[in-house]
Amino acid sequence: MIDLDALAATKQAPSQRIQLSEIALIGVYEISKILTAPTRLETTLANVLNLLSSFLQMRHGTIVLLADDGGPEVAVGAGWSEDSLSKTPQRYPERAIGQIIATDVPLVVHNVADHDLFDASDVAALASDGVKVSFMGVPIRAGDKVVGTLTVDRIWDGESVFRFDSDVRFLVMIANLIGQTVKLHRVVARDRDRLIEESHRLQKEITKLQPTPTSTAQASGIIGESPAIRSVLDKISIVARSNATMLLRGESGTGKELFARALHEMSPRASRAFVKVNCAALAESVLESELFGHEKGAFTGAVATRKGRFELADGGTLFLDEIGEISSSFQAKLLRVLQSGEFERVGGTKTLKADVRLIAATNKNLEEAVRNGEFRADLYYRISVVPLLLPPLRERSSDIPLLAARFLEQFNEENGRELAFSKQAMQVLKSCYFPGNVRELENCVQRTATFAAEASIVASDFACGQDQCLSATLWKGKASTDPWPKAIGGLGPFSAPPAAVEAYREPPQPARSIAAPSNPEALHAAPAASHGDVFDRAGGDDSERARLLEAMEKSGWVQAKAARMMGLTPRQIGYALRKHAIEIKKF
Ligand SMILES: Nc1ncnc2c1ncn2[C@@H]1O[C@H](COP(=O)(O)OP(=O)(O)OP(=O)(O)O)[C@@H](O)[C@H]1O
Structure with missing residues (x-):
């Protein structure tokens, strides 16, 4: 460890001038170490000044760095009373420093009290105790530009100019090193600012590009x-990142x-196929060949080998709708595929594999089906890794105006119309129970x-306004008899709000006209007991029966399809x- 004080003391003896250059070298060496240390520029400069004070026996030392506009940007001091620089930056001799910057030439003043570059307050700050003080200052350059000054002052004991010269040369060397460091720091700072700016810009771009739940929705x-729909979307956006099976x-x-x-x-599978199968719409044998494919000649009509939906969904997503409707033997087949990821085409012997993310859906109470032995518990656990309940429309009636407006807009676009809902009409929609939800x-x-x-x-204009709303009457008929099991969270397709249930249980009231309701909210919110039951054959509403038959025919007697229609x-x-005693045709 170098004893700087001892070295500095040797500098006092004129006979040992030769040692000054050694001291200077040691000083430069020590200061260069400080300057290359990875600390904040202000800290580095303060450390340089502290080290200098040991070499030059200075009272004060100051480094001022200039901003681009020429004003002081950084001012670091040593020997000043604490905070004196930050509180009263004018304390350091501004005019003297200004001259060094303007002339780009070192300044040496033997006695500041005699020099016109120092006013009374400068003298008071530098020589408050009445001693004679000398001052040295050199420009700090970065390249050929003056970027600041390094100044020191110390008690003047009338020493020769020669001694000042060597100190000035020493200061110039230090100032050059400081200049290089400042330049480096500024390049690094500029780079860092540029990188931070670039990173912010990229972050913004990424946020714009990244599909938020809302934009994807x-x-x-x-x-x-x-809030109900937003919460579902939030959950979906989280689950989408995983490969978990979702129910x-x-x-x-x-x-x-x-x-x-x-x-x-x-999901990351977005660029691959989304394949849908409605399990309720297909007979078991058809479902099997639809899902797993078949080999040529596997059954009558299998004229060519055909890939199943599992294969077609490879790398993508397979959506099994109405999974609660599959038979117990098919449940076993599906379970095997989900457990092993392997399957064979119908009539085939080769074991195939497919990388498929499964989403299943049901409106059935699967827990009850498991309890009743209708649905395999092991399959239930495998498909309900992440269960998500979609809220019925009546529990988020604030979405009704948005949905209705969108559906009307679609209708207008397709039919070249310009229809709009009156306030009253929108009120009717908002107060409807909609047992068939958004589809209804x-x-x-x-x-x-x-x-x-x-x-x-x-x-x-609404069907309910003409006593023709099939859903309203059906719902009324089932309200008190077919509640959606509480196990899956709340009201089910036919469970009615208490008021509606009460209305249904009341004894029949005399019919009232609802063609032009005075209170549209009452129109459909709870089907009035006064509505004639269109499925009561004695009451006779053949048109409803005919509509039902027509839908069943059109849907090939698949109830789920007819219901959708x-x-x-x-x-x-x-x-x-x-109710209509319509016998289901089987094919
Ligand atoms: N939030 C929504 N925004 C816009 N349209 C919707 C929304 N929810 C449902 N729909 C529309 O309602 C109809 C029924 O939706 P979908 O077939 O997805 O329901 P589902 O729950 O699968 O019905 P099911 O159980 O009978 O198969 C579709 O036409 C669908 O586009």
Whole structure:
């Protein structure tokens, strides 16, 4: 360790001048070490000044760095009373420093009290105790530009100019080193600022590009701003990042397929296929060959080998809708595929593998089905890794105006119309119970818009305003008898709000006209007991029966499909078929 004080003391003896250059070298060496240390520039400069004070026996030392506009940017001091620089920066001799910067030439003053570059306050600051003080200052250069000054002062004992010269040369060397360091720091700072700016810009770009739950939802056609829908979207955006099997629960028409697609689109599999199979719409043998494919000649009509949906969804997502409807033997087959990822085509012997992310959906109470032995518990656990319940529309009625407006806009676009809802009409929609959820709302808007006579849709344009709303009457019929099990969270397709249940249980009231309701909210919120039951054959509403038959025929006697066509739930259609004593045709 170098004893700087001892070295500095040797500097006092004129006979040992030769040693001064040694001291200077040691000083330069020590200061260069400080300057290359990875600390903040201000700290580095303060350390340089502290070291200098040992070499030069100075009272004060100051380094001032200039900003681009020429004003002081950094001022670091040593020997000043604490905070004196930051509190009163004018304390350091501004005019003297200004001259060094302007002339780019070192300045040496033997006695500051005699020099016109130092005013009374400078003298008071530098020589407050009345001693004679000498001053030295040199410019700090970065390249050929003056970027600051290094100045020191010390008690003047009348020493020769020669001694000052060597000290000035020493200061110039130190100032040059400081200049290089400042230059380096500024280059690094500029680079760092540029990189930070660039990183902020890229962050912004990424945020713009990254599909937020809302933007993906919009892209997938999901409409809804309610907290319930936002919370579902948030969850979906998290689950999408994983490969976990997801079970979408919810009443018919709540958008299970739509949300399954959104999940696929938010997932890393988005660029691959989204393949959908409705398990309820297919007989077991057909379902098997649909899912796993078949070999040529496997059965009558299998004229060529065909890939199944598992293969087609390889790398992508397979959406198994209405999974609660599959038979117990098919449950076993599906379980095997989900456990091993392996399957064979119908009629084939080769074991195939597919990398598929599974999303299943059901509006059935699977827990009850498991309890009743209708659904395998092991399959239940495998598909319900991440269960998500879609809220019924009546629990997020704030979404009704948005959805209705969008469906009407679609209708207008497709039919070249300019229909709009009156305030009253929107009120009717907002207060409707919609047991068939968004699908029913969509159908309701389509039907009403089709028959609307004027450009403004009014309350009496709705089917319920003409006592023709099939869903309302069906719902009324089931309200007290078919509650959605509490196990999967709340009201089910046919469970009605208490008021509606009460209304249904009341003894029949005299019929009232609802064609032009005075209170549109009462129109559909709870089907009035006064509505005639269109499925009561004694009451006679053959048109409803005919509509039912027509839908069943069109859907190939698949109840789930017919329900969808009519904007009803499968349970509702089942109820309607029983009411009308319509026998289901089997093929
Ligand atoms: N949030 C929503 N925004 C826009 N459209 C929706 C929304 N939810 C549902 N829909 C529309 O409602 C209809 C029914 O949706 P979907 O088929 O996804 O329901 P589901 O729950 O799968 O019904 P099911 O159980 O009967 O198969 C579709 O036309 C769908 O586009």
